[in-house]
Amino acid sequence: MTQEEEIKSPDRLLEFDLSAELNHGIAVSNLAYAVAKELGQDEEFCYQLAIAGILHDIGKLKLTGYINGQENDPLLIEELKYVRMHSTLGYEELKDQDYSETVLQSILYHHENYDGSGYPSNLSGDSIPLGARILRVCDVYAALISDRPYRKAFDVSSVIELMIDEIKNFDMEVFLAFQRVVHDNK
Numbered sequence: 001m002t003q004e005e006e007i008k009s010p011d012r013l014l015e016f017d018l019s020a021e022l023n024h025g026i027a028v029s030n031l032a033y034a035v036a037k038e039l040g041q042d043e044e045f046c047y048q049l050a051i052a053g054i055l056h057d058i059g060k061l062k063l064t065g066y067i068n069g070q071e072n073d074p075l076l077i078e079e080l081k082y083v084r085m086h087s088t089l090g091y092e093e094l095k096d097q098d099y100s101e102t103v104l105q106s107i108l109y110h111h112e113n114y115d116g117s118g119y120p121s122n123l124s125g126d127s128i129p130l131g132a133r134i135l136r137v138c139d140v141y142a143a144l145i146s147d148r149p150y151r152k153a154f155d156v157s158s159v160i161e162l163m164i165d166e167i168k169n170f171d172m173e174v175f176l177a178f179q180r181v182v183h184d185n186k
Contacts, residue, residue, distance in 0.1 A: 021057060024142055029053030031138035031181065032131075038177040039134075045102060049131050052106035055099075056135055059090030059107075087111050088120050106131030110139055113169040125171075133171040137178045140169075156182065 032053040036046040063086060091108035109123060109132035116124030118136075128136075144159040154162065160179070167175065 020146070021060065024146060025054045025057060027142040027146070028056060028135065028138045031142060031178070032134050034181045035134050035138060035174065035178045036131075038181050039130075039174065041130075045131075048100050048102040049106060049134060051099070052103045052110075052131055052135060053138065055090065055094065055103065056107050056110050056139060057086060057090065058093060059086035059088065062086070062089045062093065084111070084119050102129075102131050105129040106135050108132070110135040112136065114171050115168040118169070128171075130174075133174045134178075137163075137170050137174055140166075141178070141182070 029050045030053070033046050033050040036049045041049075060083070063083060087108055087110055091104055094107065095104055106129060109118075109121070109128055112118035112121065112123045112128045112132055113136070114125060114128065114133070116122050140163060141159060144154050144162060145156065147153045160182070163170070163175070
């Protein structure tokens with residue numbers, strides 16, 4: 001199998017599409033700004049969260065060689081392990097580039113779940129920075145309303161139902177603000 005065939009193989013769990021990643025970042029950025037505003041945060045915090053939304057998955061760029069099958073016979077389970085490193089890799093990439101702590105902490109912890117089951121540090125509740133709690137909700141929503149290599153996009157109603165089924169992952173106050181934003185934009 002050639003590298004090109006391997007990259008396009010339906011057996012690949014993960015693929016990296018720069019255009020799709022940029023569109024996802026823009027969607028997360030816009031939503032995060034609006035949710036932070038809905039929560040009554042000041043303009044500077046909202047602006048910093050918009051930056052974090054654009055950059056939240058930048059660590060995936062460090063993983064493209066692995067994800068795109070440039071390693072020999074990569075294992076799908078191994079892909080998941082490496083992809084879970086993207087928030088830490090993004091933080092490491094940006095920490096010396098004059099981004100605010102709000103941006104950096106939001107990126108580092110955007111996969112922490114409110115119940116403590118997330119990564120990279122298994123933080124829970126209010127120990128997760130507010131920006132990360134906002135990005136968590138916005139990231140999930142933006143991913144579910146988009147086509148992925150392995151599935152079609154869900155409609156908004158289905159996405160909200162799926163997110164409610166996983167409510168333990170989200171800060172309830174953030175989730176309710178997110179719902180007001182989504183429903184106001186319909």
